Amino acid sequence: MTNKHHAHPNYLLIWIVLCGLTTLSILTSVLLNPRHHIEFRDLAAFILFALAGVKAVLIALNFMHLRFEKILIVFAILVPLTLLLIAFFGFMPDAIVTLKR
Amino acid sequence: MHQLESTDTVMESRLESQSAIGQSAVGIPSSKLGMWVFLSGEVLIFGGLIITCVLFRLSYPQWHEFSGETNALTGSINTFVLITGSFTIVLAHKMVDQGNLKSAYLYIFLTIISGLLFLAIKAIEYAGEIEHGYNFHSGPFWAFYYGLTGFHAVHVFTGTVINTVVLILISRRKKPGNPSSLVENAGLFWHFVDIVWVFLLPLFYLS
Numbered sequence: 001m002t003n004k005h006h007a008h009p010n011y012l013l014i015w016i017v018l019c020g021l022t023t024l025s026i027l028t029s030v031l032l033n034p035r036h037h038i039e040f041r042d043l044a045a046f047i048l049f050a051l052a053g054v055k056a057v058l059i060a061l062n063f064m065h066l067r068f069e070k071i072l073i074v075f076a077i078l079v080p081l082t083l084l085l086i087a088f089f090g091f092m093p094d095a096i097v098t099l100k101r
Numbered sequence: 102m103h104q105l106e107s108t109d110t111v112m113e114s115r116l117e118s119q120s121a122i123g124q125s126a127v128g129i130p131s132s133k134l135g136m137w138v139f140l141s142g143e144v145l146i147f148g149g150l151i152i153t154c155v156l157f158r159l160s161y162p163q164w165h166e167f168s169g170e171t172n173a174l175t176g177s178i179n180t181f182v183l184i185t186g187s188f189t190i191v192l193a194h195k196m197v198d199q200g201n202l203k204s205a206y207l208y209i210f211l212t213i214i215s216g217l218l219f220l221a222i223k224a225i226e227y228a229g230e231i232e233h234g235y236n237f238h239s240g241p242f243w244a245f246y247y248g249l250t251g252f253h254a255v256h257v258f259t260g261t262v263i264n265t266v267v268l269i270l271i272s273r274r275k276k277p278g279n280p281s282s283l284v285e286n287a288g289l290f291w292h293f294v295d296i297v298w299v300f301l302l303p304l305f306y307l308s
Binding site: 008011012014015018019022025026028029034035036038041044045048049051052055056059060063064065069070072073076077079080081083084087088091092094095096 | 127128129133134137138140141142144145148149152155156157159160165168169173177180181184185187188191192194195198285288289292293295296299300302303306307308
Protein backbone atom coordinates (compact mmCIF):
# COMPACT_ATOMS: atom_id res chain seq x y z
CA MET A 1 0.00 0.00 0.00
CA THR A 2 1.43 3.34 -1.03
CA ASN A 3 -1.39 5.64 0.14
CA LYS A 4 -0.40 7.18 3.45
CA HIS A 5 -3.30 8.01 5.75
CA HIS A 6 -3.41 11.70 6.63
CA ALA A 7 -4.93 13.29 9.74
CA HIS A 8 -8.69 13.58 10.11
CA PRO A 9 -9.94 16.93 11.45
CA ASN A 10 -13.08 17.27 13.59
CA TYR A 11 -15.62 16.63 10.81
CA LEU A 12 -18.62 17.06 13.09
CA LEU A 13 -17.50 20.58 14.04
CA ILE A 14 -16.97 21.48 10.37
CA TRP A 15 -20.44 20.14 9.49
CA ILE A 16 -22.02 22.20 12.29
CA VAL A 17 -20.18 25.33 11.09
CA LEU A 18 -21.31 24.69 7.51
CA CYS A 19 -24.93 24.29 8.60
CA GLY A 20 -24.58 27.48 10.66
CA LEU A 21 -23.20 29.44 7.70
CA THR A 22 -26.01 28.15 5.47
CA THR A 23 -28.56 29.26 8.08
CA LEU A 24 -26.85 32.66 8.20
CA SER A 25 -27.13 32.92 4.39
CA ILE A 26 -30.85 32.15 4.53
CA LEU A 27 -31.38 34.69 7.33
CA THR A 28 -29.47 37.32 5.34
CA SER A 29 -31.71 36.71 2.35
CA VAL A 30 -34.85 36.88 4.49
CA LEU A 31 -33.83 40.02 6.42
CA LEU A 32 -32.39 42.01 3.52
CA ASN A 33 -34.97 40.63 1.05
CA PRO A 34 -32.99 41.62 -2.05
CA ARG A 35 -35.68 40.34 -4.39
CA HIS A 36 -38.00 43.13 -3.29
CA HIS A 37 -35.63 45.76 -1.87
CA ILE A 38 -33.39 47.00 -4.67
CA GLU A 39 -31.29 49.09 -2.30
CA PHE A 40 -30.05 45.95 -0.51
CA ARG A 41 -29.30 43.90 -3.60
CA ASP A 42 -25.57 44.60 -3.84
CA LEU A 43 -25.02 44.24 -0.08
CA ALA A 44 -26.98 40.98 0.01
CA ALA A 45 -25.10 39.57 -2.99
CA PHE A 46 -21.76 40.48 -1.41
CA ILE A 47 -22.62 38.87 1.94
CA LEU A 48 -24.14 35.74 0.37
CA PHE A 49 -21.24 35.08 -1.98
CA ALA A 50 -18.70 35.81 0.77
CA LEU A 51 -20.43 33.21 2.97
CA ALA A 52 -20.43 30.78 0.03
CA GLY A 53 -16.70 31.36 -0.39
CA VAL A 54 -16.04 30.65 3.29
CA LYS A 55 -18.09 27.42 3.08
CA ALA A 56 -16.23 26.35 -0.07
CA VAL A 57 -12.85 26.93 1.60
CA LEU A 58 -13.94 24.98 4.71
CA ILE A 59 -15.06 22.03 2.57
CA ALA A 60 -11.92 22.13 0.43
CA LEU A 61 -9.46 22.40 3.34
CA ASN A 62 -11.13 19.93 5.70
CA PHE A 63 -13.39 17.50 3.84
CA MET A 64 -11.15 17.35 0.75
CA HIS A 65 -8.05 17.39 2.98
CA LEU A 66 -6.30 20.15 1.02
CA ARG A 67 -4.70 21.19 4.32
CA PHE A 68 -2.73 17.97 4.31
CA GLU A 69 -1.97 17.58 0.62
CA LYS A 70 1.15 18.47 -1.31
CA ILE A 71 1.32 21.99 -2.76
CA LEU A 72 1.01 20.57 -6.28
CA ILE A 73 -2.59 19.57 -5.61
CA VAL A 74 -3.36 23.02 -4.18
CA PHE A 75 -2.02 24.52 -7.43
CA ALA A 76 -4.26 22.18 -9.43
CA ILE A 77 -7.19 24.14 -8.00
CA LEU A 78 -5.61 27.61 -7.67
CA VAL A 79 -4.57 27.80 -11.34
CA PRO A 80 -8.09 27.36 -12.82
CA LEU A 81 -9.52 29.68 -10.14
CA THR A 82 -6.99 32.36 -11.09
CA LEU A 83 -7.85 31.96 -14.77
CA LEU A 84 -11.54 32.33 -13.94
CA LEU A 85 -10.89 35.52 -11.95
CA ILE A 86 -8.93 36.96 -14.88
CA ALA A 87 -11.78 36.07 -17.24
CA PHE A 88 -14.37 37.60 -14.92
CA PHE A 89 -12.60 40.93 -14.49
CA GLY A 90 -11.66 40.90 -18.17
CA PHE A 91 -15.29 40.71 -19.26
CA MET A 92 -16.64 42.94 -16.50
CA PRO A 93 -16.23 46.22 -18.49
CA ASP A 94 -18.41 44.78 -21.29
CA ALA A 95 -21.10 43.83 -18.78
CA ILE A 96 -21.07 47.32 -17.26
CA VAL A 97 -21.29 48.95 -20.70
CA THR A 98 -24.35 46.81 -21.51
CA LEU A 99 -25.93 47.78 -18.19
CA LYS A 100 -25.37 51.50 -18.81
CA ARG A 101 -27.17 51.19 -22.16
CA MET B 102 8.26 -21.84 -1.70
CA HIS B 103 10.27 -18.80 -0.56
CA GLN B 104 11.32 -18.15 -4.16
CA LEU B 105 7.65 -18.22 -5.24
CA GLU B 106 6.69 -15.80 -2.44
CA SER B 107 9.40 -13.30 -3.34
CA THR B 108 8.35 -13.51 -7.02
CA ASP B 109 4.77 -12.79 -5.97
CA THR B 110 5.93 -9.79 -3.92
CA VAL B 111 7.92 -8.44 -6.85
CA MET B 112 4.94 -8.94 -9.18
CA GLU B 113 2.61 -7.26 -6.70
CA SER B 114 4.81 -4.19 -6.30
CA ARG B 115 5.24 -3.93 -10.09
CA LEU B 116 1.47 -4.12 -10.59
CA GLU B 117 0.97 -1.55 -7.81
CA SER B 118 3.39 0.92 -9.36
CA GLN B 119 1.61 0.63 -12.69
CA SER B 120 -1.90 0.76 -11.28
CA ALA B 121 -4.04 3.54 -9.87
CA ILE B 122 -3.01 2.78 -6.30
CA GLY B 123 0.68 3.23 -7.09
CA GLN B 124 2.62 6.42 -6.57
CA SER B 125 2.95 8.83 -9.47
CA ALA B 126 6.29 10.47 -10.30
CA VAL B 127 5.41 13.43 -8.02
CA GLY B 128 4.90 11.21 -4.96
CA ILE B 129 1.11 11.42 -4.90
CA PRO B 130 -1.00 8.28 -5.44
CA SER B 131 -1.88 8.14 -9.14
CA SER B 132 -5.62 7.79 -8.54
CA LYS B 133 -5.74 10.82 -6.25
CA LEU B 134 -3.65 12.91 -8.64
CA GLY B 135 -5.90 11.86 -11.50
CA MET B 136 -9.02 12.84 -9.56
CA TRP B 137 -7.59 16.27 -8.69
CA VAL B 138 -6.61 16.91 -12.33
CA PHE B 139 -10.15 15.96 -13.34
CA LEU B 140 -11.60 18.29 -10.68
CA SER B 141 -9.42 21.18 -11.88
CA GLY B 142 -11.08 20.77 -15.29
CA GLU B 143 -14.49 20.72 -13.63
CA VAL B 144 -13.59 23.96 -11.79
CA LEU B 145 -13.03 25.57 -15.19
CA ILE B 146 -16.31 24.25 -16.59
CA PHE B 147 -18.56 25.17 -13.68
CA GLY B 148 -16.62 28.33 -12.90
CA GLY B 149 -16.94 29.48 -16.50
CA LEU B 150 -20.69 28.90 -16.47
CA ILE B 151 -21.11 30.64 -13.11
CA ILE B 152 -19.13 33.75 -14.04
CA THR B 153 -21.02 33.96 -17.35
CA CYS B 154 -24.25 33.83 -15.36
CA VAL B 155 -22.99 36.55 -12.99
CA LEU B 156 -21.97 38.76 -15.92
CA PHE B 157 -25.43 38.34 -17.49
CA ARG B 158 -26.97 39.20 -14.14
CA LEU B 159 -24.90 42.37 -13.96
CA SER B 160 -25.89 43.30 -17.52
CA TYR B 161 -29.66 42.86 -17.23
CA PRO B 162 -31.49 44.55 -14.30
CA GLN B 163 -34.72 42.68 -15.16
CA TRP B 164 -32.92 39.47 -14.08
CA HIS B 165 -34.25 40.00 -10.57
CA GLU B 166 -37.87 39.78 -11.67
CA PHE B 167 -37.36 36.11 -12.49
CA SER B 168 -35.11 35.13 -9.58
CA GLY B 169 -38.04 35.75 -7.23
CA GLU B 170 -39.87 32.77 -8.76
CA THR B 171 -37.44 30.11 -7.54
CA ASN B 172 -38.19 28.30 -4.31
CA ALA B 173 -35.63 29.35 -1.69
CA LEU B 174 -36.94 26.74 0.76
CA THR B 175 -36.23 23.75 -1.50
CA GLY B 176 -32.88 25.25 -2.51
CA SER B 177 -31.93 25.60 1.17
CA ILE B 178 -33.10 22.08 2.03
CA ASN B 179 -31.02 20.71 -0.82
CA THR B 180 -27.99 22.60 0.53
CA PHE B 181 -28.37 20.92 3.93
CA VAL B 182 -28.84 17.56 2.18
CA LEU B 183 -25.61 17.92 0.19
CA ILE B 184 -23.59 19.25 3.13
CA THR B 185 -24.72 16.26 5.18
CA GLY B 186 -23.79 13.94 2.29
CA SER B 187 -20.29 15.46 2.29
CA PHE B 188 -20.12 14.87 6.05
CA THR B 189 -21.11 11.20 5.77
CA ILE B 190 -18.75 10.37 2.90
CA VAL B 191 -15.76 11.88 4.70
CA LEU B 192 -16.74 9.93 7.83
CA ALA B 193 -16.79 6.81 5.66
CA HIS B 194 -13.23 7.58 4.58
CA LYS B 195 -12.20 7.98 8.22
CA MET B 196 -13.86 4.67 9.15
CA VAL B 197 -12.08 2.85 6.33
CA ASP B 198 -8.74 4.30 7.50
CA GLN B 199 -9.50 3.04 11.01
CA GLY B 200 -10.45 -0.40 9.68
CA ASN B 201 -14.08 -0.03 10.78
CA LEU B 202 -15.67 -1.22 7.53
CA LYS B 203 -19.19 -1.79 8.90
CA SER B 204 -19.48 1.90 9.86
CA ALA B 205 -17.98 2.84 6.49
CA TYR B 206 -20.72 0.90 4.67
CA LEU B 207 -23.39 2.75 6.68
CA TYR B 208 -21.89 6.19 5.97
CA ILE B 209 -21.52 5.49 2.25
CA PHE B 210 -25.12 4.26 2.18
CA LEU B 211 -26.26 7.51 3.87
CA THR B 212 -24.33 9.48 1.26
CA ILE B 213 -26.15 7.59 -1.50
CA ILE B 214 -29.46 8.39 0.20
CA SER B 215 -28.54 12.09 0.36
CA GLY B 216 -27.85 12.06 -3.39
CA LEU B 217 -31.16 10.39 -4.18
CA LEU B 218 -33.01 12.80 -1.86
CA PHE B 219 -31.39 15.79 -3.59
CA LEU B 220 -32.43 14.50 -7.01
CA ALA B 221 -35.99 13.80 -5.84
CA ILE B 222 -36.36 17.33 -4.42
CA LYS B 223 -34.87 18.77 -7.62
CA ALA B 224 -37.30 16.80 -9.79
CA ILE B 225 -40.30 18.03 -7.77
CA GLU B 226 -38.94 21.58 -7.97
CA TYR B 227 -38.51 21.40 -11.77
CA ALA B 228 -42.02 19.97 -12.15
CA GLY B 229 -43.48 22.87 -10.16
CA GLU B 230 -41.60 25.50 -12.12
CA ILE B 231 -42.50 23.98 -15.50
CA GLU B 232 -46.13 23.78 -14.37
CA HIS B 233 -46.00 27.52 -13.68
CA GLY B 234 -44.80 28.09 -17.23
CA TYR B 235 -41.08 28.58 -16.58
CA ASN B 236 -38.97 26.49 -18.93
CA PHE B 237 -35.61 26.68 -20.68
CA HIS B 238 -36.93 29.18 -23.22
CA SER B 239 -38.52 31.57 -20.70
CA GLY B 240 -35.56 33.97 -20.78
CA PRO B 241 -31.85 34.15 -19.93
CA PHE B 242 -32.41 33.64 -16.19
CA TRP B 243 -34.31 30.38 -16.73
CA ALA B 244 -31.89 29.19 -19.41
CA PHE B 245 -29.01 29.62 -16.95
CA TYR B 246 -31.08 28.17 -14.09
CA TYR B 247 -32.03 24.97 -15.89
CA GLY B 248 -28.63 24.71 -17.59
CA LEU B 249 -26.52 25.09 -14.46
CA THR B 250 -28.73 23.25 -11.98
CA GLY B 251 -29.43 20.52 -14.54
CA PHE B 252 -25.71 20.08 -15.27
CA HIS B 253 -25.12 19.98 -11.52
CA ALA B 254 -27.89 17.39 -11.07
CA VAL B 255 -26.17 15.17 -13.66
CA HIS B 256 -23.05 15.36 -11.51
CA VAL B 257 -25.06 14.48 -8.38
CA PHE B 258 -26.47 11.46 -10.22
CA THR B 259 -22.98 10.44 -11.38
CA GLY B 260 -21.64 10.86 -7.84
CA THR B 261 -24.46 8.71 -6.49
CA VAL B 262 -23.65 5.98 -9.02
CA ILE B 263 -19.94 6.18 -8.12
CA ASN B 264 -20.72 5.91 -4.41
CA THR B 265 -22.94 2.89 -5.08
CA VAL B 266 -20.18 1.16 -7.06
CA VAL B 267 -17.66 1.95 -4.30
CA LEU B 268 -20.02 0.51 -1.66
CA ILE B 269 -20.43 -2.69 -3.69
CA LEU B 270 -16.67 -3.00 -4.26
CA ILE B 271 -15.62 -2.54 -0.64
CA SER B 272 -18.39 -4.75 0.76
CA ARG B 273 -17.47 -7.74 -1.40
CA ARG B 274 -15.62 -10.64 0.18
CA LYS B 275 -12.63 -10.07 -2.11
CA LYS B 276 -11.85 -6.47 -1.31
CA PRO B 277 -10.01 -4.06 -3.64
CA GLY B 278 -6.33 -3.37 -3.02
CA ASN B 279 -6.85 0.02 -1.40
CA PRO B 280 -10.40 0.67 -0.16
CA SER B 281 -9.29 3.91 1.51
CA SER B 282 -8.17 5.32 -1.83
CA LEU B 283 -11.48 4.30 -3.47
CA VAL B 284 -13.60 5.97 -0.81
CA GLU B 285 -11.37 9.06 -0.67
CA ASN B 286 -11.55 9.63 -4.44
CA ALA B 287 -15.31 9.11 -4.50
CA GLY B 288 -15.51 11.59 -1.64
CA LEU B 289 -13.44 14.17 -3.52
CA PHE B 290 -15.93 14.15 -6.39
CA TRP B 291 -18.85 14.40 -3.97
CA HIS B 292 -17.31 17.35 -2.07
CA PHE B 293 -16.74 19.17 -5.36
CA VAL B 294 -20.41 18.70 -6.29
CA ASP B 295 -21.29 20.13 -2.86
CA ILE B 296 -19.01 23.16 -3.38
CA VAL B 297 -20.67 23.96 -6.72
CA TRP B 298 -24.13 23.88 -5.12
CA VAL B 299 -22.89 26.19 -2.33
CA PHE B 300 -22.44 28.86 -5.05
CA LEU B 301 -25.62 28.02 -6.96
CA LEU B 302 -27.73 28.62 -3.84
CA PRO B 303 -27.06 32.38 -3.60
CA LEU B 304 -26.93 32.72 -7.39
CA PHE B 305 -30.43 31.39 -8.11
CA TYR B 306 -32.31 31.22 -4.82
CA LEU B 307 -31.25 33.76 -2.23
CA SER B 308 -30.33 36.99 -4.00
